[in-house]
Amino acid sequence: MNMLRELYGQIIMDHYHRPRNRGEIPDADLEEHLLNPLCGDEVTVYANFDGDTVSEVKFSGRGCSISQASASMMTERLMGKSREEAEAEIQHFKNMMVGEEDFPEHDDLAALKGVIQYPSRIKCATLSWTAFQQGLED
Amino acid sequence: MYEAAKIRRDFPILSREVNGGKLVYLDNAATSQKPRQVIEALTDYYERHNANIHRGVHRLAEEATAAYEGAREKVAAFLGAPETTGLVFTRGTTEAINLVAHAWGRKELREGDEIVLTEAEHHSNLVPWQLAAQATGAKLRFIPIREDGTLDMEEAERLVGPKIKLVGCIHASNVLATVNPVEKLAELAHANGARMLVDGAQSAPHLPVNVEELGCDFFACSGHKMLGPTGVGVLWSKPELLEEMDPFLGGGEMIREVHLDHSTWNDLPYKFEAGTMNIAQAVGLGAAVDYLDALGMDNVREHERKLGEYAYRRLSELGDITIYGPAEDRTGIVSFSLPDVHPHDLSQLLDEEGIAIRSGHHCTQPLMRRLGTVATARASFYLYNTEEEVDTLVEALVKAREFFGAFAK
Known part of the structure; x- marks a missing residue:
């Protein structure tokens, strides 16, 4: 299970078992639900804005360790960002997940790098990010 | 004497390795592996007989036609169909049911009519009827499942009334390991003047099937789940019913006479086989049916029943596990969740050990909701699987639980 130790590194499992910002925000400025039709996993992302800035962000739903850990990391990443910055972060992340951009070295997100080797799991990692992206577009 | 170890030698793929371990293929409800006999039938067809069928006046066309029609005869006999005119080749179960939903449904269904399905349908026997209902104004009704996954037949009797035009049901569940009493449903349907459709995708590969004894009007199944190639499946129906139905797809072969403004239809079953069919695949399915016949479907069913029961018992011993479906009378499918x-x-963890299982909603999202989950893991066995493979699965599950448990602490 060596490959898996790499894939399911401590950081991913930490975010999975101790997710940051898990929960719901009633009447949030942004609320977007997204289903992964391949597996039935679902996520809802919520955010409030202070002016143009993300002041509060949460996620809820059910999914595998990759999707839950990635959602948890996303909330940390997008907190305090402007709408434009958040959009750029999401695009950057999605590019990384298809190998078009490099992963940052000293960042929790780097833990998701191993997922690229498993094409069927990339959608798990991008689910919450895509939900937030769609929420921003609405 | 049924010997899985000997049968396995006919399946070249079963001797390959995955991630350094021996392949343990437990995703048979998704698709089965193919024996050498089927692979050779495809190769032989392409190397020696390939031509387009039915209209060519040359040797190869005659040989190809004979091979294709020979396959039809084999499959008809395999399903207990009294004649070949009711046996239509399709792309698979999904296309077969869509054919019925269009060619029969659009013609026969009216506003206020009712279609009765079950809560446990595969999307392939649900979505085509949703579309037919939208197009015609018919309504969908659903027979619930009981806590153990079996159909609530009392509720079925309440639901099936004079407004019903069609009852549709999966013969064997791809999740719950149940075999549904479709004969009884067919009686109920017919007593109310309705038609009975049986989705046999998970039964034809695993149980002896006789469409006449089932008493159904439509029976659909897929070749690739029963040792055959992808791209070929079957719709069986009564010729008099098929005769009344409109065509599904228009084009070559399905016609008798074509004018610029109208056409007349070919004889059965060709009326429903528009365009060039998957000829080699049908021939391959014929070889698959030969293989199954030689083993005997009673023997296949017995082998899988034992294997399914063994797997149920071994997995139950893990303690903290949810296994879906009834405790007894199971097929060779085990759907489960580990907390x-x-x-x-x-x-993913099992794949590292070379074990192929399926995870997800298994194309039964409404059933997943009914079971209170979004996804399950599923191990599905076939005629070549062994108890040793069940043991390998159980050992890997123990490891997986330790692996994830270690992080949770």
């Missing part, structure tokens, strides 16, 4: 290990993570 704290998502099915996707689980199948």
Whole structure:
């Protein structure tokens, strides 16, 4: 299970078992639900804005360790960002997940790098990010 | 004497390795592996007989036609169909049911009519009827399942009334390991003047099937789940019913006479086989049916029943596990969940050991909701699987639980 130790590194499992910002925000400025039709996993992302800035962000739903850990990391990443910055972060992340951009070295997100080797799991990692992206577009 | 170890030698893929381990293929409800006999039938067809069928006046066309029609005869006999005119080749179960939903449904259904299905349908026997209902104004009704996954037949009797035009049901569940009493449903349907459709995708590969004894009007199944190639499946129906139905797809072969403004239809079953069919695949399915016949479907069913029961018992011994479906009378499918290990993570871990299982909603999202989950893990066995493979699965599940448990602490 060596490959898996790499894939399911401590950081991913930490975010999975101790997710940051898990929960719901009633009447949030942004609320977007997204289903992964391949597996039935679902996520809802919520955010409030202070002016143009993300002041509060949460996620809820059910999914595998990759999707839950990635959602948890996303909330940390997008907190305090402007709408434009958040959009750029999401695009950057999605590019990384298809190998078009490099992963940052000293960042929790780097833990998701191993997922690229498993094409069927990339959608798990991008689910919450895509939900937030769609929420921003609405 | 049924010997899985000997049968396995006919399946070249079963001797390959995955991630350094021996392949343990437990995703047979998704698709089965193919024996050498089927692979050779495809090769032989392409190397020696390939031509387009039915209209060519040359040797190869005659040989190809004979091979294709020979396959039809084999499959008809395999399903207990009294004649070949009611046996239509399709792309698979999904296309067969869509054919019925269009060619029969659009013609026969009216506003206020009712279609009765079950809560446990595969999307392939649900979505085509949703579309037919939208197009015609018919309504969908659903027979619920009981807590153990079996159909609530009392509720079925209440639901099936004079407004019903069609009852549709999966013969064997791809999740719950149940075999549904479709004969009884057919009686109920017919007593109310309705038609009975049986989705046999998970039964034809695993149980002896006789469409006449089932008493159904439509029976659909897929070749690739029963040792055959992808791209070929079957719709069986009564010729008099097929005769009344409109065509599904228009084009070559399905016509008798074509004018610029109208056409007349070919004889059965060709009326429903528009365009060039998957000829080699049909021939391959014929070889698959030969293989199954030689083993005997009673023997296949017995082998899988034992294997399914063994797997149910071994998995139950793990303690903290949910296994879906009834405790007895199971097919060779075991759907389950381990607490704290998502099915996707689980199948990834098992893949590292060379074990192929499926995780997800298994194309039964309404059933998943009924079971209170979004996804399960599923191990599905076939005629070549062994108890040793069940043991390998159980050992890997124990490891997976330890692996995830270690992080949770």
